[in-house]
Amino acid sequence: MTKLKLIIDGGKATANPQFAQSLGPLGIMQNVLNDINKKTIDFKGIKIPVEVEVNKDKSYSITIGTPSVAELVKTELKAEKGAGYQKLEKIGNLAIQDVIKIAKMKRVGLLVNNFKGAVKTVLGTCNQMGVFVENREPKFISKEIDKGVYDEVILKEETEVTKEKRTELKDYLDNINKELKSKLQKVKELKEEKEKAKEAKPAEGAAPAAEAKPGAKPEAKKEEKKEVKKESKK
Incomplete structure (x- = not known):
């Protein structure tokens, strides 16, 4: 062989x-x-x-052999990585046809009963990566698939996206990211402040410094008592 x-x-x-x-x-x-x-x-x-x-x-x-769904999504979007804050940062906006294209690539390796299940698996990955689909969170598209909204394009396994739709998806993504930018910045700043505060705290288990008590030292008092006893014996 x-x-x-x-x-x-x-x-x-x-x-x-x-x-x-x-x-x-x-x-x-x-x-x-x-x-x-x-x-x-x-x-x-x-x-x-x-x-x-x-x-x-x-x-x-x-x-x-095929790359992972996440790798295929990044390739489709020409992105290096997924979003660090999925709710406040969107790395892309795919058409349902793009999702179908990725599902076709991975359908053999996915543990699903049908092609619609493969499409929903890709949507789940998009949700985790901070990727919109059809200008919406992927979880909503998944629910619409259950209702049969996308049955026609899924049945035909459509993968072509028009230039007009591609432009529309990009414009929507740009506008959303502008709105989210200030919120994302605040979250990052808050995280940095917490990390700095954590570093500033003393190490766990370190003994606190002993405080000096007013009056004579215990040792001194003991010495005084000894002297008094000696004098009383005379």
Whole structure:
């Protein structure tokens, strides 16, 4: 059995020297490439790990690895990370078609009963990352899916978004982030103040400094008592 591991651009696999050397003599190289491209067509613009196993009888199997849902969301938004404060910071505003696109990429690896469940799983990740969907919190879109609001686009597995809608989503996101900016700044400042106050406190377990009591020291009083006893014996 021959095993090959590749990193390819989704839907655009080509033969590298290792691939050509291993599969060229078997006469199945182009068939394998075509099958890889069919399986990864939904991953356009994304680097995908692929593993090919070829048997002696020239039969073969292809295993497609996929990034996590969070990574796919970040790739779609061209974002480096999710929001630190999900309620006060939004890193993106996806169309339902974008969510469907990501669900199509991950549907095989998700533990769901149907494609609608895969879409809702992606929405859950968006909610955790501070990402709007259709100008709203993803949890509301998920409830609308349960009511059948998006049945048509989900059934058709639509993934195309018009330029007009993309502009509308961006404008809404920009306006929301402007409104949230001052609130986010206050939260960050409050957090910094708490951290500084915590650092300023004495270490736990440190003994408090003893306070001096008014009057003579205990040792001095003991000495005085001893002197009095000695004098009384004389």
